[in-house]
Amino acid sequence: MTGSALFILEPGSNAEQSFILGGRVGRSTPDLDDIFPGDSAMAKLMRQHDWSATPLGCPSTWPDGLTIPLRMLLTSRFEMWLGWGEDLRFFYNDAYIPTLGIKHPSMLGRPFREVWAEVYDDVADQVAKVRAGEATWNDSLMLILERSGYPEETYHSFSYSPLYGAERAVEGLLCIVTEVTRPVISDRRLSTLRQLGTALVGVTSRDEVSLAVCAVLGANRRDFPFALLFLGDGSTRQAVACSADAAHLLNGPWPDDPPANGISFALPPDVDYPAGDWPARPREALSVPIPGAAGRPAAGFLILGLNPFRQRGENVADLANLLAGQISGALANVATLATERRRADRIWTNSRDLLVTVDAAGVFQSVSPSWTRILKHPIEAVVGRSFSDFIHPDDLEPAHQALRKAMSGSYLTGLENRFQTADGEVRHISWNTAMEDGLVYGYGRDVTEEKAKAAALANAEEALRHAQKMEAVGQLTGGIAHDFNNLLTGIIGSLDLVRRRIKPDWPSDVDRFLTVATSSAERAASLTQRLLAFARRQSLDPQPVQAHQLVVGMLDLIKKSIGELIVLRIETEEDLWNARCDPNQLESSVLNLAINSRDAMPDGGTLTIRTENVRVEPADLGRVALPAPGDYVLLQVEDTGHGMPAHVISKAFEPFFTTKPLGKGTGLGLSMIYGFAQQSGGTVLIESVEQQGTVVSLYIPRSREDARPIVPAGGDADRAEAIKHAATILIVEDEPAVRLLVTESLGALGYETLVASTGPDGLRILQSDQPIDLLLTDVGLPGLNGRQLADAARVTRPNLKVLFVTGYVHDSGLYEDGLEPGMAVVTKPFDIDKLAKRVAELIGQ
Template sequence: MGLASLEEARRYGIADFFEPTDRPTVLEEVLPAVRETGFWEGDLAFRNFATGAAIPVHYTVFPFRDAQGAVSGYGTVTRDLTERRRQESFRDALIAFGDRLQACRDTAEMAAAGAEIMARTLDLDRAGYGTVDAALEHIEVERDWTAPGVASLAGRHRFDDYGEVRAGLERGREVVIPDVTADPRTAGNPGPLLGIGVRALINVPVMEHGRIVAVFFLHDRNVRDWRPDKLAFVRDVAERTRAAIERTRAEASRRESEEQFRVFAQAMPNHVWAADAGGELYWFNEQVYAFSGTSPGDLDRMGWTAIVHPDDVEAAGRAWAASLASGAHYETEFRIRRADGVHRWFLVRAEPIRGPDGAVVRWIGTNTDMEDSKQATAQLERLNEGLEQQVEERTRDRDRMWRLSTDVMLVARFDATIVAVNPAWTALFGWGETELVGRSFMDLVHPDDAGSTAAAAGDLSAGSVIPRFENRYRHKDGSYRWLSWTAVPDEDFIHAVGRDVTSEKEAAQALARTEEALRQSQKMEAVGQLTGGLAHDFNNLLTGISGSLELLQTRMAQGRLTDLDRYINAAQGASKRAAALTHRLLAFSRRQTLDPKPTDVNALVHGMEELVRRTVGPSVHIEVVGAAGLWPALVDPPQLENALLNLCINARDAMPDGGRITIETANKWLDDRAARDRDLPPGQYLSLCVTDTGTGMTPDVIAKAFDPFFTTKPLGQGTGLGLSMIYGFARQSGGQVRIYSEVGQGTTMCIYLPRHYGDAEGAEGLPDLASAPRAEQGETVLIVDDEPSIRMLVTEVLEDLGYTAIEAADASSGLKVLQSDVRIDLLVTDVGLPGGMNGRQMADAGRVNRPGLKVLFITGYAENAAVGNGHLEPGMAVLTKPFVMEALASRIKELIAAP
């Protein structure tokens, strides 16, 4: 009502509560009727004093009377008609929309009519329809309906320019926003929407076959309350529009399809005809009339029987009636009279065309001339009569071949059951036919060949032909003979012929043994050269070490302390060269102890670039191509540096007149085929490749390049360990090395290393014993090593740094200390120890009573497997001999301080 109180309401007359247009009715019709009849019922417009709005109301008015029966007042029972009027307006709009759709000429008019009906019914400023792309990024508005003074949005628009106004559309949900300045989907940037006069909006998706193809949009300049009944009305109009558009498109597609069929049928060389659901023929293409000499209309309904041979009409009619009754495919043969009176045989087929409900609506048929085929069949039948005798003769020839062949012949089922064998089986293997037929041929196959034989049988069952396959079959005396098979399958059986190749196999094996003996002889010769060279190198190194120590002792006894650095440096240099030589030997054998770390290979190559340039000399140009975003590798950096330097030296030696070396890194994702070619598991790798422009390698040299002791250099200029060392290091690191080369063009050597999933470590600086960290009070280290000099040196270093050192010469002694109550902060142990227990076993036993025991393994031989092949438990580390004392001190402090 909009009045503040009852007192305020009493200041108005009864007519004031109605709209001005209804007040005369109230005063002149309603109230007199109530006074006279005591009742009035009807619809009037109620006036809201607060808003001035007219509200449709259904009134029931009755009088109040005093004691004398006179009317003293009026009472009413009211019912708000707003909702009913709204629903009536929606219903009327849908009826009007249906009428509009009947008059629309195309789908664009249908969409525009739907938009206009929605806008006018809901009193909106703008409504439209637009198609969307597959990615739901743009909407193309052809035209829209707008209220006076409102601009059209015809054209192409990006959804993202207007906020989240498409969220959920692809799943068939409407986007409903009462106020773009308050809704979280658009409130962040409502300017673009407000700029086109949109304060409230609805976007309704139009779906076809589960995919959004278009959008209805409704806009208003004011905040709107999108009530559920309004949304239901919008959905109803959108769905009716979509259905009408789809029907129109389907009808257009049908007409287009029928026209295409007509053109196609007229263009076909065959006869084409059509019949209705009841089987009455009503259409023929031009080829039928041209062939039969008839005119359109002559063959309709049952007229077609006039051109069918009289002897074939009845059978053709029966077959046609059966297909009409069952709805099944129609196929028969009969003769059709040509315009010159000659009859020719035709293959006649027809297929039913069914409607949406599955019922047959028409038939499409074809007649295919098969006269020539019929004649050929008759001629073939005549030929077959003569062929039977030829087949009998050939069968006799085949049987003679079956009996007389020295090759074994076999017929078997696909489950390996033998069906037939020729007599050669008895001659070659001693088995009789009755002993073989019904038995599985797999029972006779050598156990080592069973898997490959079963696989070959599987290929045959799949239809493959096996042109050559070798396996061993058991003789009745228990021996085995080699057979080379040729096998072909048919629908039911395997047919196979096997030739005895035992003699050839034995000869080939003898030749292989001879070649292997020769290769071993060549290897032993190379080993002799290698050991002689190693003895010579080690004698030189030992002479440098022992001589330097002897002179050091003499000068100290003489009190001449000024020149001691010369002898110390000489001894240290010789020891480092000896260590490098042993590492090369261990790398070649793939038994070295590696210290893999997450490594940035690009940074490693960059750090080696200057050294490589100095090593290869000025006549060789170095080019480095580092891949951007190169993955890290888990690898021993010094060993990788050594491998890179060796590859560059080999490349330099292949270019005696100079050339170019390219060092390149790359990420590689190896699929099954690429990984199989490189003898690696599939996955992610990085490659380090060195390419030269040198002499290249022949295939024979490539095949032997990684063999131990193989070298193409003159005697005395190479041990043949370089590439073997690189190969061993790469394989031990989980990677591979491959050679790609052409003679005269150059060579590429590639190291493949597995990708490390993590960050690479930064470069470590060289430790300095003078600045090595000092021990904390009471920190104790147990040293276990069977070499007294090593125990002495390690103990001296530890005591100088403030540690308490305990020594043990073997694993049993060390274990007794570990099982005592003595404080042990760290165990430093060699891996190879005497007494039947190695260092790893001792450390594991010690951790039974000391679970948190920290362990540093020091190793100088092929003990990587004993250490754990890189699989160390937390609190364990490895240091490779020989090592500098500064590195030992830093590693000890690092392990003790670690949590």
């Protein structure tokens, strides 16, 4: 509570002038009713008082600086007193009488120093400040007052304000006060109860109860200057002093069988009892029993020294009994916990699952007997050792991360890892954990059998769904490819007949258009062959193949296809088995996978082609989706590219599915490999981690026959064809007709093409991450000519091949700096054969 003035003086008012100046304000001599107005007890007492016998003299001579605040004091219901004169003669109102106690009414008109002699020294400095014209404020100040015939602990919130007399000199003091003794003491005691309740939460032993009680009672040494706690009885009794200065009191004697509500008793005066926060030692103490469980004797008792300045008649036993009740509840919880511990011990001993405790370093502090039954290790060989000694090496780092998480207080649920048994077997354990007192408590269930069954079922279901889907798509695409082949046979045959029957007088364009039509038909035929490969309806020539020798024979072709930014590594196993498959299809698959890896590493990386022997056990069939267990040759193509997310992997083998930009892929490469592997009796799998790379694993059945000699991959013509299919050409031409002709012609030859109609559009493509092997550009482009485009492109692509197309041999800007290596020119007009030759020459350099 706070004190405050209860009156307002308007600035410049007569009342203010009177209050400050203390002079007469043009009125007649006041009578006593004017000076001491009202019918209050103090007003009557002041009118009857002989003021002439005091230094203040007759009230009629008193200045306004005294009478005005005096009238306010007598008419206020707030506790107020004022002092006037050199020794601050004491005036007070009816509200202040309880604070004075037995000093009323004798202290009326007495000096302030005499009225409150016992606390004057505590406020003397504030009185000095008021005399200097400075107001003061105190919030809940403790004062030991002797208002009831004995020193008593009291608390007051009050302000001292100066009262001015003539010539603005401070001649008095006004105090507005509120006594807050009861709320301050009540709050302190409630705080003690709250603190003890909080401290006792979660205690697990009698020692922890003692520590909690002593911590709280040792902090409140105003209500109880000293406290002793006795728990148990007889030989098991535990005695604790709640402060070091009370330890010598433990040996008593004390009343150890107090009544239910406690008993207070006098303390011998010749013993040095701790005074706590008081200047005097306690004269009394209280013995309070700590209730036991229902129907059982007391669990102990408290000896509490009592405040020597407490108010007489105050029932401190209520507080003591509440404290004892909290202690009793905590002891009951401890007893219940002990019972639960015994029950937990039985569970620990008989549990069929793993129960363990682990410290922050991962060292087992205890393990249940079930460890020996499940993992075969004797308990004594486990306790004191780290879990690192028993866990599977691949699960070690995740296990350490999980331990750190568990030690931070997080609950782990369903954490799975693999533990090695004493006989070398691996068991899958699913853990749930909780952390307490610096230890992780773990409950582990052996889920090895359940996990194997679930994995087998999931793999079987997934394999069935995938097989059904791929079979359905295969039937559809196979049927479409078959029908298209029939159509294409008629188309290609008809075109050939037309070419054979061309007459000399026909326009020369007829042969060119026939060539374009034939080329398109042949590309369509190639597409249908890929569809048939996916549908597993292509004609294969299976034979024994030495896969490593086949890869070595393709090295030159692979290196030209992947470019200089990619490091190529070849790994193989000694005594590699022969595989049984169509070598041409295997060669095509390896090249296709290498090109895919190249596209996944636009900034370079490492491409590894690996061959090894693999024996697939029946238990592995669900994982690798092979038709039968046995011996297989595994060919893996691994890159360090951008990887694939799971949803892309799930669709990667579907025909026409591609993640490449429009015009950069047909989406048939992986589907063709899938069909080839399935038709050969093997399978193909993809494993990928985004931003880390991809591994494609091709399983081919083992052949026990000798392999035929490997012929280099396809000869020069086939190599040129492979290079064409591996090359990407950017065509920049502003003339639509020329642009269409060049694009269609190069596309018909098997090149991947990108198209732009202006120099700036072409530069944007060149500044992207798009792989480009050749820039074919017109020289006379709007905005940015062909030479400028080529020079800008070589800033970021220094090895880019460039073929300029121009209508003039000396086109503007083309030869100003000379043609650099890797640049060539073709002039208009040109035929497709000439263009194709120059393109092939540049790309083949």
